[in-house]
Amino acid sequence: MNSPEAREEAVLEAVRQRRELVNEAIPEALPIQRPERLYKASRYLLDAGGKRLRPTILLTTAEALADVEPLSQGYREFPTLDGSAGDASGEPRAPATIDAMAAAVSVEVIQSFTLIHDDIMDDDDLRRGVPAVHREYDLETAILAGDTLYSKAFEIMLETGADPDRAVDALEILATTCTKICEGQALDVDFEQRDDVTPEEYLEMVEQKTAVLYAASASLPAILQGADEETIDALYGYGLDIGRAFQIHDDVLDLTVPSEELGKQRGSDLVENKQTLITVHARDQGLEIEDLIDTEDVETVTESEIDDAVAELERVGSITYANERARELVDQGKDRLEVLPDNEARDLLCDIADYLIERGY
Amino acid sequence: MNSPEAREEAVLEAVRQRRELVNEAIPEALPIQRPERLYKASRYLLDAGGKRLRPTILLTTAEALADVEPLSQGYREFPTLDGSAGDASGEPRAPATIDAMAAAVSVEVIQSFTLIHDDIMDDDDLRRGVPAVHREYDLETAILAGDTLYSKAFEIMLETGADPDRAVDALEILATTCTKICEGQALDVDFEQRDDVTPEEYLEMVEQKTAVLYAASASLPAILQGADEETIDALYGYGLDIGRAFQIHDDVLDLTVPSEELGKQRGSDLVENKQTLITVHARDQGLEIEDLIDTEDVETVTESEIDDAVAELERVGSITYANERARELVDQGKDRLEVLPDNEARDLLCDIADYLIERGY
Numbered sequence: 099m100n101s102p103e104a105r106e107e108a109v110l111e112a113v114r115q116r117r118e119l120v121n122e123a124i125p126e127a128l129p130i131q132r133p134e135r136l137y138k139a140s141r142y143l144l145d146a147g148g149k150r151l152r153p154t155i156l157l158t159t160a161e162a163l164a165d166v167e168p169l170s171q172g173y174r175e176f177p178t179l180d181g182s183a184g185d186a187s188g189e190p191r192a193p194a195t196i197d198a199m200a201a202a203v204s205v206e207v208i209q210s211f212t213l214i215h216d217d218i219m220d221d222d223d224l225r226r227g228v229p230a231v232h233r234e235y236d237l238e239t240a241i242l243a244g245d246t247l248y249s250k251a252f253e254i255m256l257e258t259g260a261d262p263d264r265a266v267d268a269l270e271i272l273a274t275t276c277t278k279i280c281e282g283q284a285l286d287v288d289f290e291q292r293d294d295v296t297p298e299e300y301l302e303m304v305e306q307k308t309a310v311l312y313a314a315s316a317s318l319p320a321i322l323q324g325a326d327e328e329t330i331d332a333l334y335g336y337g338l339d340i341g342r343a344f345q346i347h348d349d350v351l352d353l354t355v356p357s358e359e360l361g362k363q364r365g366s367d368l369v370e371n372k373q374t375l376i377t378v379h380a381r382d383q384g385l386e387i388e389d390l391i392d393t394e395d396v397e398t399v400t401e402s403e404i405d406d407a408v409a410e411l412e413r414v415g416s417i418t419y420a421n422e423r424a425r426e427l428v429d430q431g432k433d434r435l436e437v438l439p440d441n442e443a444r445d446l447l448c449d450i451a452d453y454l455i456e457r458g459y
Numbered sequence: 460m461n462s463p464e465a466r467e468e469a470v471l472e473a474v475r476q477r478r479e480l481v482n483e484a485i486p487e488a489l490p491i492q493r494p495e496r497l498y499k500a501s502r503y504l505l506d507a508g509g510k511r512l513r514p515t516i517l518l519t520t521a522e523a524l525a526d527v528e529p530l531s532q533g534y535r536e537f538p539t540l541d542g543s544a545g546d547a548s549g550e551p552r553a554p555a556t557i558d559a560m561a562a563a564v565s566v567e568v569i570q571s572f573t574l575i576h577d578d579i580m581d582d583d584d585l586r587r588g589v590p591a592v593h594r595e596y597d598l599e600t601a602i603l604a605g606d607t608l609y610s611k612a613f614e615i616m617l618e619t620g621a622d623p624d625r626a627v628d629a630l631e632i633l634a635t636t637c638t639k640i641c642e643g644q645a646l647d648v649d650f651e652q653r654d655d656v657t658p659e660e661y662l663e664m665v666e667q668k669t670a671v672l673y674a675a676s677a678s679l680p681a682i683l684q685g686a687d688e689e690t691i692d693a694l695y696g697y698g699l700d701i702g703r704a705f706q707i708h709d710d711v712l713d714l715t716v717p718s719e720e721l722g723k724q725r726g727s728d729l730v731e732n733k734q735t736l737i738t739v740h741a742r743d744q745g746l747e748i749e750d751l752i753d754t755e756d757v758e759t760v761t762e763s764e765i766d767d768a769v770a771e772l773e774r775v776g777s778i779t780y781a782n783e784r785a786r787e788l789v790d791q792g793k794d795r796l797e798v799l800p801d802n803e804a805r806d807l808l809c810d811i812a813d814y815l816i817e818r819g820y
Contacts, residue, residue: 135645136642136645218602219598237579242641245637248637249609249634250634252633252637253631253634253635256631266626266627266630269630270614273610273617274614277610281494284494284600287603288496
């Protein structure tokens with residue numbers, strides 16, 4: 099087992115290498131065409147950056163399944179698990195290669211669509227260090243840009259060249275994933291009106307709002323390459339586990355990382371009374387969450403107010419609880435990878451899982 | 460050839476009969492489930508009514524292709540064009556039936572999604588006689604309800620039970636249709652800033668914003684039932700033609716039908732400076748469209764102001780021009796139906812085309 103530092107270094111390098119390829123593929127899949135303003139708005143957030151974690155997971159899973167050396171294959175003609183094996187008539191059962199990059203771009207496009215619409219719903223001004231799309235453009239254009247990315251993601255997923263049976267399954271995963279993301283976002287909004295959300299309910303919401311897209315990313319290559327049901331299910335489970343862990347760790351970071359590193363006010367979730375696994379647990383322990391911080395505005399809250407609140411959350415064990423749940427989920431997710439051949443790409447998927455809860459921002 | 464009155468009566472009866480079946484199928488495809496508020500908002504506009512013209516066209520096209528008596532088959536197990544014919548190995552080439560109703564509901568769900576988001580973009584208060592979704596609920600819920608219907612439409616289209624090759628083609632039509640609707644809406648918004656839109660540009664916008672969903676409705680059964688390319692293309696063309704004619708006739712009705720019958724102020728397009736084929740043509744004839752009506756508010760405009768404006772538009776031939784273009788498009792669309800077997804359902808598709816430009820509201 100590598101040290102956390104070496105592991106993080108390896109993950110960041112792997113992500114960087116694949117991000118470059120994804121960043122080349124995005125404009126090919128989504129050229130700026132007429133009407134130009136619409137397509138510029140659709141591309142705006144995609145071009146503003148992003149780690150491309152989900153495409154990296156998708157491409158690395160494809161490599162682990164095909165049992166090939168990471169980055170040794172062009173993702174555009176990526177081996178399926180059929181090779182050139184044919185059926186009784188000698189016809190190949192399925193294409194020997196698929197365009198795995200198309201699937202990776204499709205998933206990133208869905209992520210971008212949800213961010214654009216979420217920013218409208220939360221009335222957030224900034225995203226990835228630039229104005230949100232509805233601020234840079236306007237509400238109408240932002241709604242329409244999100245809607246365009248939505249259907250484009252389906253069009254792009256149709257470009258993998260996979261066997262039609264598998265293409266249908268891939269599109270079904272994509273559609274149900276989008277439905278669940280909407281349901282998760284609706285639950286999140288509902289929860290703002292409630293003060294009795296349980297940790298289980300919170301984790302269910304996170305599963306739908308965030309983790310399903312990780313699950314889709316990890317299982318889509320298995321579907322498109324023709325893996326068996328057990329493998330598809332295990333990879334879907336891996337994605338659900340690490341996706342939930344990712345969100346829990348995000349909630350911890352909001353409380354523990356200095357504002358300058360975080361790029362926003364530390365403790366903003368607490369100030370804005372946003373529910374997290376930490377606050378939901380603390381309320382279960384009898385803590386009056388609403389009284390933790392009197393200030394209601396992130397502009398005027400002081401560091402010492404936040405320090406005191408974090409100390410209270412630590413005292414009742416809520417931060418430890420969140421860290422432990424995230425660790426459990428990551429370990430469970432890694433165990434599921436046993437269905438994959440033992441290779442470098444599988445090790446990388448394990449390291450990515452660890453990275454998601456060890457990263458400092 | 461039947462009289463226009465007899466034709467209209469026959470079309471309305473055919474639409475009514477299919478609407479009842481579509482109205483039963485919608486709650487089955489979109490049950491109110493958790494989170495309930497989200498699904499209630501998603502169903503709100505679908506439950507508020509609507510003629511179900513697009514599903515009617517889809518179901519009737521399926522009947523014409525299969526050469527069966529209208530309403531003689533359950534739409535849930537509707538014959539494909541393969542029958543039980545098998546390939547050399549004796550295996551059926553494709554399923555003998557499909558769920559045509561699933562495709563019909565999918566198209567109506569897409570229509571509903573676009574209405575919800577359009578009403579936000581246009582800040583319209585009313586739709587189908589009830590408050591728009593963002594008024595009855597709120598902006599966040601309306602965006603999310605539209606997004607949910609979007610992915611649900613793909614999920615529902617995956618339920619037709621069609622051969623995977625055909626299912627993939629159907630999903631591709633659905634995705635590209637949604638992209639074009641977004642592009643058309645963006646063009647419509649762009650046109651509001653311009654005073655040099657040509658009739659051809661206007662018709663291109665209408666094709667994308669409105670007609671492509673008619674084209675999808677008419678061609679989807681051909682794709683799912685396994686018709687040849689020529690038939691698919693002809694039916695797509697029929698939909699594009701009658702969809703454009705439908706919109707042109709809508710623009711004429713806005714000027715010519717008394718407000719009480721129209722359910723809104725007659726001439727509201729003119730008052731709000733909305734471009735239509737009529738105004739675009741009139742500007743080409745040298746008319747100063749902006750000067751036609753001084754009042755900028757539909758609440759205060761008088762009937763005589765609108766009468767004078769309509770008289771001017773008639774004088775330069777713009778209303779006649781619009782009526783002629785709509786008639787040409789309908790005749791062209793009807794000619795394309797020659798690819799279908801000569802049967803009652805095909806006659807009904809012709810009558811529907813005529814009805815779209817003969818209807819009084």
